[in-house]
Amino acid sequence: xxxxxxxxxxxxxxxxGSQRTVPxxxxxxxxVKSIGERxxxxxxxxxxxxxxQDLVTPLRASGTFRVLTDRxxxxxxxxRHSAAxxxxxxxxxVRPDAKIGFGPAIDEGFYYDFEVAESFTxxxxxxxxxxxxxxxxxxxxxxxxxxxxxxxxQRFVDDPLKLERLSELGEDEIISTYTDGPFVDLCRGPxxxxxxxxxxxxxxxTAGAYWRGDSKRQMLQRIYGTAFFKKEDLDxxxxxxxxxxxxxxxxxxxxxxxxxxxxxxxxxxxxxxxGTAVYNALNDFIRERQRDDFHEIKTPLLYNKDLxxxxxxxxxxxxxxxxxxxxxxxxxxxxxxxxxxxxHYLLYQSKKHSYRELPLRYVTFxxxxxxxxxxxxxxxTRVRQFQQDDCHVFLREDQIKxxxxxxxxxxxxxxxxxxxxxxxxxxxxxxxxxGTDDMWDRAESSLKAALEATGMKYELKEGDGAFYGPxxxxxxxxxxxxxxxxxxxxxxxxxPERFDLSYVGEDNASHRPVxxxxxxxxxxxRFIAILIEHFAGAFPVWxxxxxxxxxxxxxxxxxxxxxxxxxxxxxxxxxxxxxxxETLKYRVAEGARMKxxxxxxxxxxxxxxxxVAVNVRGAGEKQKPNAVPLEEFLSRILEEHRTRALTLSAHxxxxxx
RNA sequence: GCUGACGUAGCUCAAUUGGCAGAGCACCUGAUUUGUAAUCAGGCGGUUGCCAGUUCGAUUCUGGCCGUCAGCUCCA
Numbered sequence: 084x085x086x087x088x089x090x091x092x093x094x095x096x097x098x099x100g101s102q103r104t105v106p107x108x109x110x111x112x113x114x115v116k117s118i119g120e121r122x123x124x125x126x127x128x129x130x131x132x133x134x135x136q137d138l139v140t141p142l143r144a145s146g147t148f149r150v151l152t153d154r155x156x157x158x159x160x161x162x163r164h165s166a167a168x169x170x171x172x173x174x175x176x177v178r179p180d181a182k183i184g185f186g187p188a189i190d191e192g193f194y195y196d197f198e199v200a201e202s203f204t205x206x207x208x209x210x211x212x213x214x215x216x217x218x219x220x221x222x223x224x225x226x227x228x229x230x231x232x233x234x235x236x237q238r239f240v241d242d243p244l245k246l247e248r249l250s251e252l253g254e255d256e257i258i259s260t261y262t263d264g265p266f267v268d269l270c271r272g273p274x275x276x277x278x279x280x281x282x283x284x285x286x287x288x289t290a291g292a293y294w295r296g297d298s299k300r301q302m303l304q305r306i307y308g309t310a311f312f313k314k315e316d317l318d319x320x321x322x323x324x325x326x327x328x329x330x331x332x333x334x335x336x337x338x339x340x341x342x343x344x345x346x347x348x349x350x351x352x353x354x355x356x357x358g359t360a361v362y363n364a365l366n367d368f369i370r371e372r373q374r375d376d377f378h379e380i381k382t383p384l385l386y387n388k389d390l391x392x393x394x395x396x397x398x399x400x401x402x403x404x405x406x407x408x409x410x411x412x413x414x415x416x417x418x419x420x421x422x423x424x425x426x427h428y429l430l431y432q433s434k435k436h437s438y439r440e441l442p443l444r445y446v447t448f449x450x451x452x453x454x455x456x457x458x459x460x461x462x463x464t465r466v467r468q469f470q471q472d473d474c475h476v477f478l479r480e481d482q483i484k485x486x487x488x489x490x491x492x493x494x495x496x497x498x499x500x501x502x503x504x505x506x507x508x509x510x511x512x513x514x515x516x517x518g519t520d521d522m523w524d525r526a527e528s529s530l531k532a533a534l535e536a537t538g539m540k541y542e543l544k545e546g547d548g549a550f551y552g553p554x555x556x557x558x559x560x561x562x563x564x565x566x567x568x569x570x571x572x573x574x575x576x577x578x579p580e581r582f583d584l585s586y587v588g589e590d591n592a593s594h595r596p597v598x599x600x601x602x603x604x605x606x607x608x609r610f611i612a613i614l615i616e617h618f619a620g621a622f623p624v625w626x627x628x629x630x631x632x633x634x635x636x637x638x639x640x641x642x643x644x645x646x647x648x649x650x651x652x653x654x655x656x657x658x659x660x661x662x663x664x665e666t667l668k669y670r671v672a673e674g675a676r677m678k679x680x681x682x683x684x685x686x687x688x689x690x691x692x693x694x695v696a697v698n699v700r701g702a703g704e705k706q707k708p709n710a711v712p713l714e715e716f717l718s719r720i721l722e723e724h725r726t727r728a729l730t731l732s733a734h735x736x737x738x739x740x
Numbered sequence: 741g742c743u744g745a746c747g748u749a750g751c752u753c754a755a756u757u758g759g760c761a762g763a764g765c766a767c768c769u770g771a772u773u774u775g776u777a778a779u780c781a782g783g784c785g786g787u788u789g790c791c792a793g794u795u796c797g798a799u800u801c802u803g804g805c806c807g808u809c810a811g812c813u814c815c816a
Contacts, residue, residue: 202743202744203744204744204745205745288744288810288811289743289744289745289810289811290743290744290810290811290812291742291743291744291811291812292743292811292812292813293742293743293812293813296812296813297813298741298742298812298813298814299813302742302743302812303743303812304743304744305743305811305812307810307811333809337751338751344807344808345807346789346806346807346808349806349807349808394816395816396816399816400816403814403815403816421816422816424816453815453816455814455815456741456742456813456814456815457741457807458741458742458743458811458812458813458814459741459813459814459815460807460808461808461809461810462809465815549816634776636773636774636775636776637773637774637775638773639773664771664772664773664774665774665778665779666772666773666774666776666778666779667773667774667775667776667777668774668776668777668778668779669774669777669778669779670776670777670778671776671777671778672776672777672778673777673778674777675777676777676778682776684775684776686775687775688775696775696776698776698777703777704776704777705776705777706776706777707776708775708776
């Protein structure tokens with residue numbers, strides 16, 4: 084909402100510290116023009132007191148004043164929002180029946196929602212794109228008007244979606260419209276000066292989207308697109324999308340023969356021998372990491388509904404649970420567990436606990452089932468059957484700060500092993516919640532103190548916490564910059580009540596513990612999907628499904644190759660002998676395609692000297708393999724495996740080490 | 741679940757205005773025994789996702805179902 088003017092004369096402070104005094108209601112474009120005519124040509128929008136506005140919205144308050152050009156990041160959103168209007172302008176020309184919804188800028192571009200009788204086709208999309216080019220060529224200025232409610236209702240009489248939005252605007256809000264040529268939209272702006280500012284754009288895809296994001300309401304047709312100031316940026320974006328497609332875990336998973344899906348079990352994964360090797364390597368790593376400070380337990384997969392009634396899932400999430408028929412009652416009174424929490428509580432409360440045992444950390448890697456909507460399933464990233472590295476910590480309230488600090492460090496160092504960096508998000512009390520304000524104050528300040536002790540930056544997400552407590556989420560960024568929400572640390576004051584959890588304190592009285600829910604990988608399935616894409620299939624040795632492939636040049640050296648293979652295999656490595664009667668070229672090419680970290684070629688020289696000629700992944704087609712004594716290679720690769728090194732170095736000669 | 745698109749050999753893709761379904765790779769056989777990123781030849785391989793309907797005839801058109809994908813919604 085924009086403030087009504089309260090001053091008659093405004094004082095603007097420019098970035099260089101100089102000041103300008105202008106009458107209230109002056110347009111920013113006039114101020115910019117007074118600074119310089121050329122600046123006006125380059126100006127996209129202005130930042131007044133930290134808020135972005137366009138050049139044609141009257142100034143209403145004194146404060147800092149900064150001109151934004153295409154070099155300023157916030158200007159891109161302005162351009163994209165204008166691109167959405169230009170899209171709507173084009174769509175209205177080609178399909179006059181289209182009713183308009185919303186058209187905002189988003190992270191990677193923009194979209195606009197339309198209500199149409201017939202859905203858009205790919206041909207429509209290219210027609211719209213062509214029409215958009217005409218609109219930009221026509222160089223319509225974006226004309227802002229501030230209008231009365233009655234006037235606005237008149238203008239959008241044919242657009243019911245806009246009228247609905249209009250009816251929600253408060254009495255004292257300024258109602259503004261923006262017009263570019265033939266198209267007028269109810270919009271608060273800001274916009275670029277005219278349609279010719281949009282030069283480099285592309286419509287990418289269409290999809291259905293519920294009006295107001297409400298699945299009970301009608302579905303609109305959404306058109307997505309993107310726009311940039313510079314052609315290089317648009318090209319780079321499109322290239323990045325192509326690259327991302329190449330390393331899509333579903334594509335790489337097939338190429339590397341890691342897993343498959345089958346219609347007989349939608350949303351569940353068949354891991355091949357190679358994929359299972361990756362899965363197990365990851366599992367071993369997680370177990371090893373948690374051997375010292377955690378207690379690994381296993382609990383049943385199937386529970387009767389009594390448990391879910393206590394936990395509250397029966398009422399709220401039954402639709403998403405796999406129910407199992409009970410022969411005795413004839414009802415679907417059993418369910419596969421969709422999460423481990425309640426089973427951990429049951430085990431915890433099966434005996435008395437001393438305050439001395441706390442914090443007590445239960446961790447479980449069991450298989451979980453959630454009956455996700457068919458439309459939500461996607462590769463390994465959204466499945467119905469998965470494994471979580473699920474941990475619940477039972478602790479005293481005064482231990483929260485130290486415990487959160489411990490868990491934070493644990494999770495961050497875990498991601499580091501993979502070369503993944505993460506962003507922290509701190510989510511505070513939501514509007515609908517349980518517990519007293521006093522309790523939330525304590526919980527939030529404990530979490531915050533632990534967060535700040537790390538010295539890391541974090542994003543505050545107010546009101547985004549779980550209903551039972553605040554939380555810290557970990558967004559991991561992969562090698563091409565895409566964010567994934569993985570780990571979480573959630574404080575829970577509600578379930579200890581529901582399950583009547585207790586411990587005996589120093590005072591010999593019964594006390595209520597606090598529970599912390601912690602996940603690191605999220606689901607292992609999804610984590611592996613992220614790793615596949617992060618490494619583009621080129622796993623470090625410790626994760627690689629096949630660590631070494633041995634290629635004898637001819638059958639004459641097969642015996643030596645078998646000897647080498649056995650030596651490496653007996654040392655615990657995942658090795659494979661490829662002694663097929665194919666040419667060496669062919670076998671090398673295939674090994675490279677399968678992204679095997681090391682390929683050992685053995686022939687006369689190696690057999691005579693007891694060495695191996697080591698090809699290393701990523702060194703290219705013309706590499707000159709190093710001849711390394713077998714035992715030296717072995718001890719190096721074992722070290723690389725043991726330390727879970729991210730880079731390959733076992734092929735190096737001793738002299739180079 | 742909703743909107744839309746898609747489903748052809750193990751994989752990647754052709755073809756069919758409704759009339760005998762094809763290639764490359766993979767696989768099998770044979771030859772080749774190869775010092776570093778696909779050796780040659782031959783062969784196998786398909787109820788064109790499933791079930792109905794229309795038709796002399798359906799892989800093609802229509803409907804339903806299943807699955808996949810892009811989004812929306814959801815994600816304890």
